Structure formats: structure tokens, C-alpha cells
Amino acid sequence: MKRAFTLVAIFAVTTVDRTTSSASGPEPRSQPITAVLREPLPPERLQLSSESHEIVIQGPSFRYALDKASGIIVALQVEREGHPVLRLVEPARLVIGPYSLDTKHARGSTAITSQSDERIVLKTEGTLKSSLPGDLDLPFTVVSNFFNDGVVVAEWTLRPAKDLALRELRHEVVASGPFRHYLHKTRDRDGFDAPWGSLPKPGGRVGFSTRTSCLQVFGPRAGLALFTDRGATHASGGGETALVAVKSLGDDLATVSLAQYLVRDAESGPGLVLKANTPFTFRAGVSVVPNRLPHPRQRDLRMFTWVGDEKHPYPSDKEIHDAAQLGFTLFQMHRLGTPGEPRPPAGELNRVIDTVHRAGMLFLWTANADLMYASAPRVREMQAQGKWRLWQGFNYGGRYTAPMDRYCDLLATCLASPNGLADYRIQCDANMMDRYQVDGMYIDDNLAYANCTLAKEHHHPEQPYDCLIELHEMNWRRRQLLRARCPHAVLVDHCTTAMVLPVICDFDAHLYGEGYSFSAAEIYWAQFGWIRSMHAQGFIWPGDDEPQRCATQIAYNYDLLTGGGQYTYLDWRRYPQKFPYAKGVSEDEARLVRAYNLAQFYFGMYESTPHVFAESAHLFSTRTPRTYATIYKNRTWNDYLVVVANMNSQPTTTSLVIRSPGALGIQPEGRYVLLDLHQGAKRTLGGGSLAAQGFEHLGVPPHGLRLFYVRELRRRGPHHLWGGKRISEKADAPLRRVTIELHGPPGVEETVLIGNGDWQVREVRADGKSAPFFFDPQSQIIHGKIIFGAQPVRIEIEGASGGKSGLPQKSARFALLASG
Numbered sequence: 001m002k003r004a005f006t007l008v009a010i011f012a013v014t015t016v017d018r019t020t021s022s023a024s025g026p027e028p029r030s031q032p033i034t035a036v037l038r039e040p041l042p043p044e045r046l047q048l049s050s051e052s053h054e055i056v057i058q059g060p061s062f063r064y065a066l067d068k069a070s071g072i073i074v075a076l077q078v079e080r081e082g083h084p085v086l087r088l089v090e091p092a093r094l095v096i097g098p099y100s101l102d103t104k105h106a107r108g109s110t111a112i113t114s115q116s117d118e119r120i121v122l123k124t125e126g127t128l129k130s131s132l133p134g135d136l137d138l139p140f141t142v143v144s145n146f147f148n149d150g151v152v153v154a155e156w157t158l159r160p161a162k163d164l165a166l167r168e169l170r171h172e173v174v175a176s177g178p179f180r181h182y183l184h185k186t187r188d189r190d191g192f193d194a195p196w197g198s199l200p201k202p203g204g205r206v207g208f209s210t211r212t213s214c215l216q217v218f219g220p221r222a223g224l225a226l227f228t229d230r231g232a233t234h235a236s237g238g239g240e241t242a243l244v245a246v247k248s249l250g251d252d253l254a255t256v257s258l259a260q261y262l263v264r265d266a267e268s269g270p271g272l273v274l275k276a277n278t279p280f281t282f283r284a285g286v287s288v289v290p291n292r293l294p295h296p297r298q299r300d301l302r303m304f305t306w307v308g309d310e311k312h313p314y315p316s317d318k319e320i321h322d323a324a325q326l327g328f329t330l331f332q333m334h335r336l337g338t339p340g341e342p343r344p345p346a347g348e349l350n351r352v353i354d355t356v357h358r359a360g361m362l363f364l365w366t367a368n369a370d371l372m373y374a375s376a377p378r379v380r381e382m383q384a385q386g387k388w389r390l391w392q393g394f395n396y397g398g399r400y401t402a403p404m405d406r407y408c409d410l411l412a413t414c415l416a417s418p419n420g421l422a423d424y425r426i427q428c429d430a431n432m433m434d435r436y437q438v439d440g441m442y443i444d445d446n447l448a449y450a451n452c453t454l455a456k457e458h459h460h461p462e463q464p465y466d467c468l469i470e471l472h473e474m475n476w477r478r479r480q481l482l483r484a485r486c487p488h489a490v491l492v493d494h495c496t497t498a499m500v501l502p503v504i505c506d507f508d509a510h511l512y513g514e515g516y517s518f519s520a521a522e523i524y525w526a527q528f529g530w531i532r533s534m535h536a537q538g539f540i541w542p543g544d545d546e547p548q549r550c551a552t553q554i555a556y557n558y559d560l561l562t563g564g565g566q567y568t569y570l571d572w573r574r575y576p577q578k579f580p581y582a583k584g585v586s587e588d589e590a591r592l593v594r595a596y597n598l599a600q601f602y603f604g605m606y607e608s609t610p611h612v613f614a615e616s617a618h619l620f621s622t623r624t625p626r627t628y629a630t631i632y633k634n635r636t637w638n639d640y641l642v643v644v645a646n647m648n649s650q651p652t653t654t655s656l657v658i659r660s661p662g663a664l665g666i667q668p669e670g671r672y673v674l675l676d677l678h679q680g681a682k683r684t685l686g687g688g689s690l691a692a693q694g695f696e697h698l699g700v701p702p703h704g705l706r707l708f709y710v711r712e713l714r715r716r717g718p719h720h721l722w723g724g725k726r727i728s729e730k731a732d733a734p735l736r737r738v739t740i741e742l743h744g745p746p747g748v749e750e751t752v753l754i755g756n757g758d759w760q761v762r763e764v765r766a767d768g769k770s771a772p773f774f775f776d777p778q779s780q781i782i783h784g785k786i787i788f789g790a791q792p793v794r795i796e797i798e799g800a801s802g803g804k805s806g807l808p809q810k811s812a813r814f815a816l817l818a819s820g
Helices: 296-300 317-325 348-358 377-384 421-435 468-485 521-534 552-561 589-603 687-693
Strands: 047-050 054-058 062-067 073-080 083-096 099-101 106-115 119-128 138-147 151-158 164-166 168-177 181-186 196-198 205-208 212-218 223-228 242-249 254-264 272-274 280-289 303-306 330-333 362-368 371-373 399-402 405-412 440-444 490-494 509-511 537-539 608-611 620-622 627-634 640-646 652-654 656-658 671-676 681-686 698-700 705-713 725-732 737-743 749-755 761-766 773-776 781-787 793-799
Touching: 073 168, 073 280, 083 280, 099 119, 106 138, 151 468, 168 223, 168 280, 181 205, 181 521, 212 242, 212 254, 223 254, 223 521, 254 280, 296 589, 303 317, 317 330, 317 348, 330 348, 330 490, 348 362, 362 421, 362 490, 421 468, 440 468, 468 490, 521 537, 521 552, 552 589, 552 627, 552 640, 552 705, 589 705, 589 725, 620 627, 640 652, 640 698, 656 687, 671 687, 681 687, 698 705, 749 793, 761 781, 781 793
Parallel strands: 303 330, 330 362, 362 440, 440 490, 490 509, 509 537
Antiparallel strands: 047 054, 054 062, 062 073, 073 083, 083 099, 083 168, 106 119, 119 138, 138 151, 151 280, 164 272, 168 254, 181 196, 181 212, 205 242, 212 223, 223 280, 242 254, 371 405, 399 405, 608 627, 620 656, 627 640, 640 705, 652 698, 671 681, 671 705, 725 737, 737 793, 749 781, 761 793, 773 781
16 A cells, blocks of 8 residues: 655764764663653652751752741742752741731741651641730641642641631742743632733732632743632732732842732721631642653653544554554543443453553553543442532533543532542542553643532532642642552643643643644743743644644644644544544644654654753844744754744745854864755755854745754764664774664654765665665665664664675655655
8 A cells, every 4th residue: 555654764874973982981872762651750759857946848859948936938949950940038928917927926836747758747836926915826736738749738727815807818938930920820710711921020010809729930940839728718908819029030030929818808897807716727838840850751752642432432453553653652542431440342451551552652541630430330329329419510510421422421520529539539540550551641621620519518618619729639649649550650631721830730741732822932932831840741732623723733833842742642633534523634634743753753852952942042043033943952862953933824934043053062163964854955064054054045834844953973984864763873893884773663664864974885784684775876875664663673784895885776865744
């Protein structure tokens, strides 16, 4: 059968870079992505130490200090790759009317209630002195939960000896970090439309007069959030209930004050009256990022989703391999059933998981944050016992059904998972891990909705209430379970555009785009690019045919401009004849997916550093409006993938100006091969010429991309350029032999191109067998086809001792989006 598309893999066995050419140093070697995906996550443990006045809690990337007398966080430092990026400028403050809960006005003591690697609980009891003479001391208790995901939830209980009218109850921190934007979520909205924007100038402020839930500041390297369960529990007079004030703002650091009001009343107002000897309880928390250490798989979590329908609930082996051969590394089963209880025919699941693993991918089971299958045993039991109200929720009108799949019948549950539901969910996940080789989970609709009307039955502190604190703990518990059972576990959520820190901080990847278009690349980067500060990855879902959604080509523009690995795909779009449910599927969509996914697979995003357009103007820029460039540098091989994108609706000609080639590692005296992956052109340039002239007058199609591969030539002889992922490359000059190991998705056939490097080549062998390779004298490229398997393919190039090349001559034609 004629293939609709062939991505020509270009193996111009290029020179080995600096690390490779060192006579004394070891030869570079990459791990295949299939191995990287299964590397255990870095530790996420907490450690506690007690000092004279403080208790210090150290996490993977953060360090909190709590004052023993007040229970207040007095110090916080967050590191990124060993360098401090965020700190408290002064101790946090909790203002309770005339009482200020700080180190000067509190008299108390703190005890360790419980301690583990995952969570530490401290309890502080004491009294507060008023700033007004004659006031009685105010007894207080605070239970502080420190989680290993960087979140702290403090539950405060006040017990006034006489009625106390509060006109102000405020939680406030002053912090310094590389913040650029703010976001505010209310407790009566899900966060999908949470207002966000750039920080104001020094002295400026942004205030909100709504029911505050979470207030955060963030940037591409760090983020900080305050949150509470009783925001604006009593507010009158139109005063602000959440406030971001900028004290100073530089190119790198901003010092900001964040404040949330639980109570704010006018001076003449009655305030919130706390009754004598009656406890008043509220919760206030802090969330920080980076909250964990990075994992190299971060930019290679490309997800394929199998939704299917009633007739086709499980994919065939061929369809699973098809997903892998498109360059995906995660395979998600979307409507599989309650975790641990797969839908009929349940015996199919083991076959699917085994095939997914043989194809080199990880398997993810989907669950919902607030939906449970009506067929779940415990759900049926609760209904039969007349106790369903204890778990009942109201999202989707209380029930979600899919018209093409009768098994997809789910009941809404309260997002707080109250009255034993949280434990049942965790038990289901444990059963899943006991029974099946699952590598992670996808949690759909991970948003802090505020639609539960059963506040009394579910013990909500306020009405309306978004269950943000409980949703965080549910997500955190799931992460601890999966990591313990599967050290490389991947957790993905669907947060849409609700980028609310405590809700999303326990996930490794976030599906936020869902096909929505964005007004500009800069807006996209500002709103979603900061995900990389979490050492996590974003996902973009291609849109349907509505005007506000973006097509596959535009999604890849955003993907490759902002870090890679973000494009996620759906079986409905891959097989539109079989599943006629998706809209807006273009005829060339499959070849776009294959081309741009495999380009990332072959370059090795997991061992690369992106220099993103939005932060690299000092290094490079394009000359034409609404065109952008991002340059990736592979840390193992010191080669480059250059991305030039056109966000205009018309074709555009632009040039890429490299201002600081040395900062990118491009040496003026070096020799480089420049491979145009779209037009199939190869040039050899000096380092100075490459920077000055290598990317001039580039024609870029509307909403399109141009990709270029660059590698320095550091020795004579054959050298690898592109296609398959280079795992190793070694030259044996005395034997006139170059050996390369290449890895790709099993079953993918590629045309391998090898740069001749002035050798006369006698033979090329693949896995020890003579392979049909050819020589193109015009481009000086040797080329031939290989088929990848589970293990890397070993290519050996044998040089002739003299005379002409022993390979037959044939023109080498390659282009990333060639058809036929």
C-alpha cells in the first residue's frame, strides 16, 4: 500500500561535538525515551528540624520556617536547580481585628502531631494580646499541615472569652521572586474565567471585591499563592477582599504584597461577631512552585487519547502501534470505567496495556475529579441505602451521559469527596494498581467548581464553596499512592484555563488548551508558559470547527515555540470515518502530527534546553511582525533545533537574527551543517556565517512553521544528522568505521541519511546485516531505509581504503512534510 506520508530521517553522520571529540572524556550517550519515561521520579520527601524558636521543614525545592510561639510562617525560600528564586521578605501576618498574630503578640507553643516523608502536621496553642488596652487575650489554636508538594494548609480556631466584633480578618505575605503576572479565583466560580494580568508598576496595586478563594503571582521560574476557605465570609462597604500590591519591580525580581480578607467591614459597620466561648474556625494556605525537582521526561509527555464508542470501546493492537508511530509516548484510555473495574469486555484491558508497553508508551487510566460511574459498586450501595445525598454533586446537572456510549453513565459527586468518598476513590486507585500495570492517571475536569448545595451534609464552611482545599488533598493523596506503587507514575489533569496553584500542583502535565485559540503568542506564553516553573508540561487539544478554536497547525506553532511536547491527540480525529464525532479534522492533519511529533522525538526534547522567543530577545529575534523563533539546544550532543513560526494568516518572509551566537554555544571558528527540514536543503557554513546569514529571507506559510537542524562538524568522516533518536556515535579511525545507534517508535520506517564527511564508503550495515544504502554525490549524503524496533538500531559505516564509494548512486530527497 502506498504510504500517504514519509518523514525522511536524515542521518548525515555529522561530526561529534565538543564532548564527543574529547580524547580523554567518555563518549556521549543518550538514553532512549522509552527508558527515560520509566526513570523514577526524584524524591519528594519532607524533613523536619527543630531550632530554638522555629521549626524548619525542608522539601524537595522549598524550605519553610514556622514560629513556635505563634504558628506563623516566618521564613520561606524556594530554589530552582539549586538557586534561590523566591523568598518571604518578612514573616507572614494574620490580622484579627485588634489582634495581630505575629511573633510579637503571640504567646504559645508548638508540638509535632504527626510526621512522615509526605506530610508533617504541627499544632500551636496560645493566646494573642490586643493592641487596645483592656481587651482580653484571645485564645487560639492552629493546626498546620505541610505537604510535600509545597502546599501548607493552616486551620485556625479562635475562642474569644467574650463576644468579639471583627471588622478585619486578613492573611498577608510579602515576597520577592521572578513574578510577572497575577491571577485571582473566587470561591463561587470554577476558575475558568479567573482574571489575570501583568503586575502593575512599582507602587501600583490590583484589588478585587469578590468572594476570594485563591490569589497568586507567577512567572516562568516561580509562583506563589494564598488561598482560604472563607474568603469574604463577611464583607461590606465595597472594600477590597483580595489585593496584590507591587513594592518593587525589576527585570528579574518583583517584591509584592498579597492579602486576602476573610472579614472586611466599614469602620461604622457591625463587623462579624464571634460569640463568647464559641469556636470560630477558618483555613488559610500557601502554595509555591517549583514544588518538586525536574524529571528529564518533562517535554516528551505526548499524549494520545482513546475515547472510542459503544461499538469500539478498546483499540486494536494496530491502532495502539499507530499512536506510537505518530510519536506519542502516553496512551490514555478515556472511558475505561471505575479505576480497577474496567468496562466489558474487561479481558481486553490486559491485551491493551501489554501492547501499549511493547509499543514503548505508558498507559494512563482516566478518572473524573467529581464524577463516578453509576456502575461503581459503592455508588450502587449508597443509592440502595438511601445515602446518596452524602456524596451527591450537581455538575452537569447531576449526571453525565455520552450519546454514542451507553456505558459512559456517570453521576456527579461533591468535589470535596465528603463522608468517605475520598477514601473510596483512593481504594479504587489502589485496586487498579494491584490488578493492572498502570503507569499513571488522567483526571478530567480538575477544576474547583462551586455548585454544591448540600453544605450541611458535606460540612462546607461557606455557601457557595469551591472545595479547593479538599480537591488539593484528594489530588495529593492520589499522587502519593501512585508514586509508591509506580515510581515513574505520570499524573495529568484537565484544568482548562483555570491555572490555580493548589489545584494543579500535584500533576506532571496539564491539559489547558482544549482547542481554544489565543490572541497572540505573547498572551499564550504569559498565561500558560509559566507551567514550566512547576517542572510540569502543558497540553494543547486541537479544536473543532468553531471560530474560537485553533487548528492543528496553529497548535503546533504554540507547542514548538514554547517548549515542545504539548500537542495531544484523539482517536476521533485520527480515524474520522470510524468515529464521526470530531469536527474540523483537516485532510493533512495526520501527516502534520507525524512530522512535528517525530521531529521532537528524534531531536530528544528530554535532553534539550529551550531558548523561548519571549525570553530570548537578547540572543535572537525575527524581523517580521507576528513571526517568532525558539531555539532548542541538546545538552548531550550540543546540536540545535531552530523553530521559526508565522502567526499571520498570510505567507510571510522573515529573517532570524542571532545576536549572541556565543551565548548559544555557536563558535565563529566552527564549521556547521545546516539542514532545512522543510525544503530538503543542506549547507555547510562557518560559525560566523551561520549566525549572520544562515536564516535570511525565510518564506514561512500562513500559520506555519519552518524547522532547521544545526550541528557542528568537529571531525572528518561520516556523521549523524537527523531521524531516529541518536543514542550513540563512535568513530574508529584505524578501522575506518563509524558506528551509530538510533532509536525510534517500533515499526516506523524511515529513510536514513548519513553525511559522507569526505569518506569513500564501502558498505553500510544495519544490526549486522548489509543494508541497501545509496550515495548522493551532489549533497554528499548516504541514505537508506530502516525499520525501528524495540531496541536501538545499530548502523555501521565501513570506509573503503581507496578508490570510489562502493555504494550505488541515487539522489537523496528529503522534506519534513513531503507527500507520497
